Amino acid sequence: MWSGDYLFVLQNLVLKDFKVRYRNMSLGVFWSVLNPLIMMLIMTFVFTKIFKNNIPKFPVFLLCGLIPFNFFAQAWSAGTNSLIESAGLVKRVPIPREVVPISSVLSTCLHLLIQIGILLTFTLAYGYGVNRNWLWLPLVWIFEVVFVLGLVLACSAIDVYLRDMRYVVESSTLVLFYLVPIFYSSDQVPKEYIDLYLWNPVTALVVALRRILIEGVPPGGSLMRNLSVVSICALAAGWLIFRALHRRFYDHL
């Protein structure tokens, strides 16, 4: 079977994605910075001038929601389409197929690094200091990436058989934008729904980020439990679904 250098392939595919996406744009990777900033400006205007709220330092609060959500939405949608977009590769080059969705998620992670940079810059600029709970940050982000990986493995494999998958993803993303506490606080969610809310890993991440960066407290045991359980289960399920479906990719692409 294929006995190559897994990491070398992943690195090359991630670099390819990154270069192809930006090489032909005059602003290049600057788009990665511009996009969340514009969203932040507009939403800050809407939610402080039109729908007034009393959340202090709203831009930082908003970024804690926007950046995880954007990452999730981008990684999910790009990852789901990845196998079909790389049909030439999947059908013509004998490689382990899972490298395609995995490299797609990892290349979105490169953008994430830039965006986390923006988040931390704004956090500091608004006067929230560094605290030792920042040590939680890598862990909560890793769980998020693990969750997206599982989701993408499953969705990309299903997308090969049922091309409707991308519309399912698009619609779900739209719904999630309102169901994840991006422009409102999880404290405003009615008591009877909050437990359900926090089982959503994207919500859990948003809440964790606000606790760590704004309140300066640890994310808390129950939140970390939710995040880790859902993420690891998603990865396991995604992997199993991918393995079950990948043998017939050739016939359907």
Added chain:
Amino acid sequence: MERVVFQNVSKRFFLNSGRKLISGHLDDLLHGSHKHSFYALRDISFVVSEGQSLAIVGANGAGKSTLLNVATRLCPPDEGEVAVNGRLSAVLELGAGFHHDLTGAENLRLNASLFGLTRRGTADLFDRIVDFSGVGEFIEQPLRTYSAGMVMRLAFSVAINIDPDILVVDEALAVGDQAFHAKCFDRMLDFRKAGKTMLVVSHSPATLRHMCDRAIWLDHGRIVEHGALDEVLEAYESRSANPA
């Protein structure tokens, strides 16, 4: 050593598989699925040993490419067994896995890694591959500035220079010029002397005579004739000239 072994291999394709509206799926459930399928390969058996080189000939749609795809493990057979021993490298389609916005060098590294080369191995072979391809200073230019022949030369240089045990080639050589053909034939001769194996699909008898010693003639997914290259080619050409 037996490099490639096919044992009673069949491959079926379903027409329209999966692409249906919900009503279509419901119809299948209620009235039983009657999928239309055809055999792209039917009961194929052969062995290619070390140092042998197999040509596959046949009309369009005879199953030649499917056979190569099954051999490279890109698609699993529906029936039968396939065994492949050794590192395999394949040029199935011109520039498969290449991206036209990446430079030649970037594509080269990507392709080498897909074929299973390590970072070290790629760095060591880089100059040799570029040199063999003859694309010269274009190697730092995006692939979209290349001619079809240059893309093929680069792809082929990667495939043959990573030192595979089995080389699979599907028609890709067709766009190369005479000089590059000569270079490839030389390399392939060395390749066979070193006990390596090739599977080649081509419509050019001259190319096949350079590269192969045995041949399979496929028709509608079945083996019509299997034997020494000259005999099979002769039979195939006489049939093609005077279709029964």
